[in-house]
Amino acid sequence: MDKLKCPSFFRCKEKEKVEPLQEELPDNQPANKPADQPTHQPVNQSTHPPADQPTHQPADQHADQQADQPADQNDENDENSVRGNWSRKSDYLLSMIGYAVGLGNVWRFPYLTYSNGGGAFLIPYTIMLIFAGLPLFFLECSLGQFVSQGPVMVWRSVPLLQGIGITMVLISVFVSIYYNVIIAYSIYYLFASLQSSLPWKFCSPPWADENCSSTPIVTHCDVIMGTGEITQVNRSYIYANNLTCINGTHIYQPGQLPSEQYWNKVALQRSSGIDETGHIVWYLALCLLLAWIIVGASVMKGIKTSGKVVYFTALFPYVVLTILLIRGITLEGASKGLAYYIGAESDFSKLLEAEVWKDAATQIFYSLSVAWGGLVALSSYNKFNNNCFSDAIVVCVANCLTSVFAGFAIFSILGHMAHITGQEVSQVVKSGFDLAFIAYPEALAKIPGAQFWSVLFFIMLLTLGLDSQFATIETITTTISDLFPSLMRKWRVPTTLGCCLALFLCGLTCVTEAGNYWVLLLDHFCAGWGILVAAILEIGGIIWIYGGNRFISDIEMMIGQQSRGFWLWWKFCWFVITPVLLSIILIWSLVKFRKPEYAGIPFPAWANGIGWIMIVFCVSWIPVMAIIKIVLARGTIYQRFVSSLRPASNWGPYLERHRQGRYQGMVELTAQPGPETTVVPVRRTLTETKF
Numbered sequence: 001m002d003k004l005k006c007p008s009f010f011r012c013k014e015k016e017k018v019e020p021l022q023e024e025l026p027d028n029q030p031a032n033k034p035a036d037q038p039t040h041q042p043v044n045q046s047t048h049p050p051a052d053q054p055t056h057q058p059a060d061q062h063a064d065q066q067a068d069q070p071a072d073q074n075d076e077n078d079e080n081s082v083r084g085n086w087s088r089k090s091d092y093l094l095s096m097i098g099y100a101v102g103l104g105n106v107w108r109f110p111y112l113t114y115s116n117g118g119g120a121f122l123i124p125y126t127i128m129l130i131f132a133g134l135p136l137f138f139l140e141c142s143l144g145q146f147v148s149q150g151p152v153m154v155w156r157s158v159p160l161l162q163g164i165g166i167t168m169v170l171i172s173v174f175v176s177i178y179y180n181v182i183i184a185y186s187i188y189y190l191f192a193s194l195q196s197s198l199p200w201k202f203c204s205p206p207w208a209d210e211n212c213s214s215t216p217i218v219t220h221c222d223v224i225m226g227t228g229e230i231t232q233v234n235r236s237y238i239y240a241n242n243l244t245c246i247n248g249t250h251i252y253q254p255g256q257l258p259s260e261q262y263w264n265k266v267a268l269q270r271s272s273g274i275d276e277t278g279h280i281v282w283y284l285a286l287c288l289l290l291a292w293i294i295v296g297a298s299v300m301k302g303i304k305t306s307g308k309v310v311y312f313t314a315l316f317p318y319v320v321l322t323i324l325l326i327r328g329i330t331l332e333g334a335s336k337g338l339a340y341y342i343g344a345e346s347d348f349s350k351l352l353e354a355e356v357w358k359d360a361a362t363q364i365f366y367s368l369s370v371a372w373g374g375l376v377a378l379s380s381y382n383k384f385n386n387n388c389f390s391d392a393i394v395v396c397v398a399n400c401l402t403s404v405f406a407g408f409a410i411f412s413i414l415g416h417m418a419h420i421t422g423q424e425v426s427q428v429v430k431s432g433f434d435l436a437f438i439a440y441p442e443a444l445a446k447i448p449g450a451q452f453w454s455v456l457f458f459i460m461l462l463t464l465g466l467d468s469q470f471a472t473i474e475t476i477t478t479t480i481s482d483l484f485p486s487l488m489r490k491w492r493v494p495t496t497l498g499c500c501l502a503l504f505l506c507g508l509t510c511v512t513e514a515g516n517y518w519v520l521l522l523d524h525f526c527a528g529w530g531i532l533v534a535a536i537l538e539i540g541g542i543i544w545i546y547g548g549n550r551f552i553s554d555i556e557m558m559i560g561q562q563s564r565g566f567w568l569w570w571k572f573c574w575f576v577i578t579p580v581l582l583s584i585i586l587i588w589s590l591v592k593f594r595k596p597e598y599a600g601i602p603f604p605a606w607a608n609g610i611g612w613i614m615i616v617f618c619v620s621w622i623p624v625m626a627i628i629k630i631v632l633a634r635g636t637i638y639q640r641f642v643s644s645l646r647p648a649s650n651w652g653p654y655l656e657r658h659r660q661g662r663y664q665g666m667v668e669l670t671a672q673p674g675p676e677t678t679v680v681p682v683r684r685t686l687t688e689t690k691f
Helices: 059-068 089-100 102-107 109-115 118-147 163-192 237-240 258-267 283-298 303-313 316-329 334-342 348-352 354-367 376-380 386-420 433-442 452-483 486-509 515-526 528-559 565-590 605-617 622-634 639-645
Strands: 217-224 230-234 251-253
Touching: 059 258, 089 303, 089 376, 089 386, 089 452, 102 109, 102 230, 102 433, 102 452, 109 118, 109 334, 109 354, 109 386, 118 334, 118 348, 118 354, 118 376, 118 386, 118 528, 118 565, 163 251, 163 258, 163 283, 163 376, 163 433, 163 452, 163 486, 163 515, 163 605, 163 622, 230 237, 230 515, 258 433, 283 303, 283 452, 283 565, 303 452, 303 639, 316 334, 316 386, 316 452, 334 386, 354 386, 354 528, 354 565, 376 452, 386 433, 433 452, 433 622, 452 486, 486 515, 528 565, 528 605, 528 622, 605 622, 622 639
Parallel strands: none
Antiparallel strands: 217 230, 217 251
């Protein structure tokens, strides 16, 4: 195997060469161009190397790189013969939809809609999509496509902030560990559904106890004693003495559903707390191994294999949701459930509550998977002139419509469950694990042909989780490929499978008796503030430091020139609305922070400490990389800082034929930067970031 080169962002042996700062140029005159020469580019953006510096690698070196590329990674239609491209545009769109549409669309959005005013919740949800979700989604897709690089290397645009990309990748690593555990839960329930009778349909010994019941349990009632006296006694006394309760005197308490006890006692073998690790639950470990085998087999050759698998994993959930909806609306009581969802029970007064708007913004932000690095990684395999704007619109709209559609399928079944148990819909509605593995399986168990519907439901959960996991692993492998291209060209399959094996071993903690506590802990901390911090710095770095007008000019190189009115809207969102909304969400989340708990029992202090350590570890790379960039630069502190805010000389389109205007003299992307190739451009003027 070839000797690995040092990742380019560390500047291992050489330091940057800093040119003297030039005088500010007039707003209407570009750098190094005559005043009368027309240009639409922002000023002072040249990153050309010196005249005696070769601007690209020798042709034979580039040919060698193409020859090293495995044949199964490319096809004759690839525009980029080194990195490869999506075989079809539909491969990319389905991969993006599969990445965005995940488990949260099914088990979180319907509950949020119900609890925040029903149909009224769709108003703030749509507004947050337009002002927060879509602008950031479009930004990330454009960024990855423009330079054909993953979430770390795109920060050659602002080297000081390269730690943002590392933060995104590290968070994706932590998330991939526990997300596949949830997929393992779905696989276990899928196999359990193949039995002649659903095992959670009845309170079956040995796992069921006296509190197991599908209906409320009588705790006390009045009875007539042998002396003729009427006395209130408890349930145990009634059973022991074979007494009969007087009608109308029963006192009830909710029992534990069979599906709830099965989930805790059989599926999880859950211990009493995170500090009681217990043994590894062997069948969950096998399901986790199977999940990683599926993921590894699907992504081991990159987008060429995962792009085909998503035709099933991304489309099948829609088939299942449609079937479940058709079956659900034919059940008695379904209309009651739908009324609670977005029907007559909608409460528009909820729109006056700030919590509703916060929930809408948070759901949009996490549902679209922005700031995780996956959007940048997947978009980096697009052809340069792909219309990333229309793609962003299609994926965002599809994601939101899927969430609404899933709610109809969920609430129609829950409405039927409430009807046959004599409860209100509010008493059976759950969220998260409680919906996916307790409430909905309980409802399906009461429908004729329960095994068939249960198999369909858990295959749907499996596919929803898998295509999101495909993109998460692709984010990790794309980053490795960008940092060590020679490694991935020759050893892509072993490297990818090695990553999957390592993540499987890390996930074994999550399939112990205390495993579900670890899943909740990872989800609570890793999928929270770190993502928000990365998103705020990402939009600030690209729009305010790299330059909003410069970024718009880059996008127009790909999709063509657009009208001034078109960009006015995106500027308004990128410069003001989106960063403000993200900052509000971050502050609100910190102010309203509540320690994680399970079944009302808070996690111990040491567990919370581990959670904070994980998120600090991820976010700390932002200042660490900034310090490294400044230390490795030359000049005064001010010159070092300013030079780290300017694009590297090898920032720009990956292929030479796409390098126009200020990118015509850029250093070859495959070259290892050295002191001669890291030339700092002249100082930027305010015209690059103004409206």
